[in-house]
Amino acid sequence: MNLHRRVITTAVLLMLFAATGAALVGLTYDNTVDIIQRNHQLTLLRQLNTLVPVEKYDNNLLMDTLSVAADPLLGTTAPSVVYRARKQGKPVAVVLAPSASGGYNGSIDLLVGIYADGTLAGVRVVRHRETPGLGDAVEAERSDWITKFSGQSLASLTAKQWQVKRDGGSFDQFTGATITPRAVVKAVHAALVYFSQHRDTLFAQKSPPVTSPGNTDNHGS
């Protein structure tokens, strides 16, 4: 009897603590969820604006999205989000979110902005796990290598030139690191090919209903 009571009070005690802890976390979540969501959207919008300057479009980039199916050209295995920039309803640019395989350490997630005429607005690395000090020069904060893509297109360079210099192309590699730039160049080229094949569907006015507006989950957190 005594033992039973002891067991029960202990269990109740533990339950009370669990409930208090859960309530605390729940309360904090309720109070921060909106701010956190806004932070993620702002971060994303700032990244998109480095690719497509804000004065070039007048729609809400984060709302005008399209979910595209996984495609080997994008290196994606799950549907990814495409952001569309328009000015007065006319297509200006899309931002694709391809993933470069063949890096040194896992996939390299990119944002590739492409103007309606097929020239690159810009490329940024969103997430990677390349070696610090070597492969991480693909980050815009560490070197200007990634900015060299802007203005290039399938027309400005031949397929052979869309490679790093070591392979006979026209893009620099880094001292001590060829694998990372090679993977990025290949992925950007593939994204341009994807764009040229799907240009009209990418700019189609209506988002299919599968995409929830402003869905930014493709970047994880």
Place this chain on the structure above:
Amino acid sequence: MAAEHLKITQDGLWNNNVALVQLLGLCPLLAVTGSFVNGLGLGLATMMTLILSNTCVSLIRHWTRPEVRIPIFVLIIASIVTTIELAMDAWFHELYMILGIFIPLIVTNCSIIARAEAFASRNPVVDSALDGFMMGLGFLLVLVTLGGLREIIGQGTLFANAHLMFGESARALELRFSDHYPGFLLAVLPPGAFMGLSLLIALKNSIGRRSKQQQTASLASAEPVNA
């Protein structure tokens, strides 16, 4: 009372330093100390957790049962860390993105449950809160020292990215020692963290030994006068 507080302070900062003496919480310590600001961010978050968890554990120390005290401590610590994580994501978003996985990992920092079990569950609230603050401060000081050293040696900068914590005006704090510094990869990579920490421990031990020698020396020289 004051003597006790002095002892708690000395233990936390020096004699029983979490990182240099207890060698606890090495995973986040080694992983995030690539720069001064990262170390400061994780250090503040850990310190906050230690203060809050020590206070809570001390507050409820008479109501727990010995057989479930560890699960209860874990619950308290996990709730606090999750709360801090959400708050950082909301108000220090950029820094949160850098520290990423290491904020939730504070839960697994053994020093926090160690202080809950060894100190807070046996001592009054004020002492426990002070212990949390001093232990956290000791950990933070090691984090920023190691982070600063690795940043200087590895990248040739100090206080880079300070704006992530203190706002845009702090961007100017960044010191760049040379425009053509080639960087020293070893210091940035995990082995550099181990070496840096071992050097700090060695330094601490040698200072400790020297002051002990001086003490005995001064005692020895003082004795004849007394006698």
